[in-house]
Amino acid sequence: MDLFTQTDLFSTNEVHKTELDLPGADIVLFENFFSIEESNKLFNNLLKNTPWQQEQITIHGKEVDYPRLTAWYGDISKDIQYTNTKSKIHVWNADLLFIKERIAQEVAIKFKRCLLNYYRDGKDSVDWHQDYKGEQRKNTVIASVTFGATRSFQLKHATCKDLKRVAIPLTHGSLLLMQGATQENWKHKISKTTKKIKPRINLTFRWLPE
Ligand SMILES: O=C(O)CCC(=O)C(=O)O
Numbered sequence: 001m002d003l004f005t006q007t008d009l010f011s012t013n014e015v016h017k018t019e020l021d022l023p024g025a026d027i028v029l030f031e032n033f034f035s036i037e038e039s040n041k042l043f044n045n046l047l048k049n050t051p052w053q054q055e056q057i058t059i060h061g062k063e064v065d066y067p068r069l070t071a072w073y074g075d076i077s078k079d080i081q082y083t084n085t086k087s088k089i090h091v092w093n094a095d096l097l098f099i100k101e102r103i104a105q106e107v108a109i110k111f112k113r114c115l116l117n118y119y120r121d122g123k124d125s126v127d128w129h130q131d132y133k134g135e136q137r138k139n140t141v142i143a144s145v146t147f148g149a150t151r152s153f154q155l156k157h158a159t160c161k162d163l164k165r166v167a168i169p170l171t172h173g174s175l176l177l178m179q180g181a182t183q184e185n186w187k188h189k190i191s192k193t194t195k196k197i198k199p200r201i202n203l204t205f206r207w208l209p210e
Helices: 036-049 094-104 134-138
Strands: 016-019 026-031 056-059 062-065 069-074 078-080 087-091 113-119 126-129 141-148 151-157 166-170 174-179 186-190 200-207
Touching: 036 094, 036 141, 036 200, 094 141, 094 200, 166 174
Parallel strands: 069 087
Antiparallel strands: 016 026, 026 174, 056 062, 069 113, 078 087, 113 200, 126 186, 141 174, 141 200, 151 166, 151 186
């Protein structure tokens, strides 16, 4: 049986676009960017066909599992090591090319890489961070696609503590576009939750200037 066959939450397949009004950020949310039928199929395919990897990191001298599974895809196959774990960039498959091409209809960017995160349940998460480092943060395009359970995508300003935090529910089939200096100015995270929730897959298609 398919793990994700949601039909009840949305009665319409209409795309709903929201531009977030946050200082120093350029963020646009598209709900229902993929139809329910497409989203169900893509969730089930990605869950089954992705070579999910358990990456580890050293914290206070101890090897610790990341609280999620990951996989990298891109234009060319390549060995990489961002954490303690050696991993591989796999070459785009048909589902990822379909998603990438649909995003390209909205934003004319040739994404080179994509990180897939698999949040198995509410215990899986990603802590506060900014994507990329130094100069690279100043001009990036990240297209973040969600399939599966809705999780709250939280944002806080990197330096202005008096700016309010924001929480965006990223729903099945949504696209969140983060452009310009968003990564320079804002941190983001997905918190753990004690709620009993279904799995979620997030894909971040990434672009940096050459
Ligand atoms: O799962 C998400 O929505 C966020 C993923 C993320 O922050 C990342 O891949 O850097």
